Amino acid sequence: MENLNPHVVFLPFPAQGHVKPLLKLAELLSHAGFQVTFINTQYIHRRLLLSIDVDAFQRRFPNFHFLSIPDGLPPHHPRSLEYLLPSIGSATLAALRRLLVSDLLNRTATCIIADGIMPSSAVTAGEEFRIPVLAFRTFSACCTWTNFHLSKLIEEGEVPVQDKDMDKLVTCIPGLENVLRRRDLPSICRVQKAGDPILEFFIKEAKAMLGASALILNTFDELEAPMVSKLTSFFSKIYTIGPLHAISNVRINDDRSHLASTTGILWREDRDCITWLDSQPLESVVFVSFGSIVSFAHDQMLEFCHGLVNSGNPFLWVIRPDSIIVEDGDSGQLLMDLQERTKGKGLIVSWAPQEQVLAHRAVGGFLTHGGWNSIMESTHAGVPMICCPVISDQQVNSRFVSEVWRVGLDMKDRYERSVVEQMVRDLMEAKRDEIMTMMDGVAEQARESVKQGGSSYRNLQILIQDIKSMTT
Ligand code: UDP
Numbered sequence: 001m002e003n004l005n006p007h008v009v010f011l012p013f014p015a016q017g018h019v020k021p022l023l024k025l026a027e028l029l030s031h032a033g034f035q036v037t038f039i040n041t042q043y044i045h046r047r048l049l050l051s052i053d054v055d056a057f058q059r060r061f062p063n064f065h066f067l068s069i070p071d072g073l074p075p076h077h078p079r080s081l082e083y084l085l086p087s088i089g090s091a092t093l094a095a096l097r098r099l100l101v102s103d104l105l106n107r108t109a110t111c112i113i114a115d116g117i118m119p120s121s122a123v124t125a126g127e128e129f130r131i132p133v134l135a136f137r138t139f140s141a142c143c144t145w146t147n148f149h150l151s152k153l154i155e156e157g158e159v160p161v162q163d164k165d166m167d168k169l170v171t172c173i174p175g176l177e178n179v180l181r182r183r184d185l186p187s188i189c190r191v192q193k194a195g196d197p198i199l200e201f202f203i204k205e206a207k208a209m210l211g212a213s214a215l216i217l218n219t220f221d222e223l224e225a226p227m228v229s230k231l232t233s234f235f236s237k238i239y240t241i242g243p244l245h246a247i248s249n250v251r252i253n254d255d256r257s258h259l260a261s262t263t264g265i266l267w268r269e270d271r272d273c274i275t276w277l278d279s280q281p282l283e284s285v286v287f288v289s290f291g292s293i294v295s296f297a298h299d300q301m302l303e304f305c306h307g308l309v310n311s312g313n314p315f316l317w318v319i320r321p322d323s324i325i326v327e328d329g330d331s332g333q334l335l336m337d338l339q340e341r342t343k344g345k346g347l348i349v350s351w352a353p354q355e356q357v358l359a360h361r362a363v364g365g366f367l368t369h370g371g372w373n374s375i376m377e378s379t380h381a382g383v384p385m386i387c388c389p390v391i392s393d394q395q396v397n398s399r400f401v402s403e404v405w406r407v408g409l410d411m412k413d414r415y416e417r418s419v420v421e422q423m424v425r426d427l428m429e430a431k432r433d434e435i436m437t438m439m440d441g442v443a444e445q446a447r448e449s450v451k452q453g454g455s456s457y458r459n460l461q462i463l464i465q466d467i468k469s470m471t472t
Helices: 016-031 042-048 054-060 081-101 120-129 141-147 150-155 197-209 221-231 272-278 298-311 331-342 354-358 372-381 394-404 417-430 432-450 455-469
Strands: 007-011 035-041 064-069 111-115 133-137 214-217 238-240 285-289 315-318 346-349 363-368 385-387 408-410
Touching: 007 016, 016 035, 016 064, 016 111, 016 133, 016 372, 016 455, 035 042, 035 081, 042 064, 054 064, 064 081, 081 120, 081 197, 111 120, 120 133, 120 197, 141 214, 141 221, 141 394, 150 197, 214 221, 221 238, 221 432, 221 455, 238 455, 272 315, 272 346, 272 354, 285 298, 285 354, 285 417, 298 315, 298 331, 298 417, 331 346, 354 363, 354 372, 363 372, 363 417, 372 385, 372 394, 372 432, 385 394, 385 417, 394 408, 408 417, 408 432, 417 432, 432 455
Parallel strands: 007 035, 007 111, 035 064, 111 133, 133 214, 214 238, 285 315, 285 363, 315 346, 363 385, 385 408
Antiparallel strands: none
């Protein structure tokens, strides 16, 4: 007989852009009646407690449990990727094994939904304990497909990317022959030598992902069908359930009245910026946010600052406390300098309620680093983008935004003030009509996909059914 209460264990990578979408999916499954165990690293768990009232959360999701595990680094150590990647895999595997034999999980898990950036620990534990693993890759389908070709890119001599070859087209990724130049490959391809440890990490984890029984993507079919179709050569089951932040507000179970989600945000939001936006003219404001990880030197920040001010558009600019790279000096002083220079022209905040900002009537454009959550959120809100990619998948995403979907511009590798100014003017005036025609169409598809009967909505229902059937 079917056990109606499956138990899903979530294992996100410890970063904002990963915890947020996995937490959204976990809430949706909890609403569907599943038992959920959400495993964060201790460091992330402490930060999440700043935005979640755990008691209220527990009342709303009585079958939802948070657990926390070590990430392998001492408590006060910096947690950038270079430090985290060497330690996290083995620390996670050891912790998972302990949990799976303890009373906390005690072999009750129906399946593990593991972050696709680092699935190897879950795949190994899943094999040992005979628990199916589903990989949730929080990247776009186009970057996920690209990442599966890292070894081939090295074999063909296209990676490591040399400065002189940046504009050559990449030839060895099927389906992308006329799309990607070498400068559009993920930033890990810009290394000195093929054996680079971070590049090796991504190659190893992409291989490990093939041990998952299915792939979950925060994208929608109407946007990425060609790439999703390519990925079916690796996975017999793919669930495209994006834009996930918007699907959270959709009823998914007839016997439940509504869904509302927590944000899964690791910073304190400055909500006063919404009042400031209320006072700005329709579609006049450029929202500037580079996500949760990317940071810039002060000189680079000055280029953005001059470019934005010179464009003449009002702007709302997120500068996190750790956004400015400081060698020797005081980031507070540098921030004050930027605030002084932008006084009366724009507003600087340390963290914004981004989904709400993008949905605001005053926002007409988004200067973004091109993180995948940001692109999904902007697409759903119908806000055209200027992408200035820095790391990871952002190079691939920005190429697709400008050349494939044509819903924005790509500022890749050209961050001088004159380029910033010109691109903002193009987005807000000269090229606006042409870009908005494309964006309106894509936004409509995004909104339809998460409505009842839409593609992502249906795929979420299928995912729920498939997990239920694992308990029979
Ligand atoms: N975000 C936010 N407020 C901010 C900046 C970012 O809420 O001021 C959220 C944003 O909505 C997105 C996430 O942080 O969901 C960033 O994820 P993304 O994949 O865009 O970039 P990453 O941080 O992983 O580089």
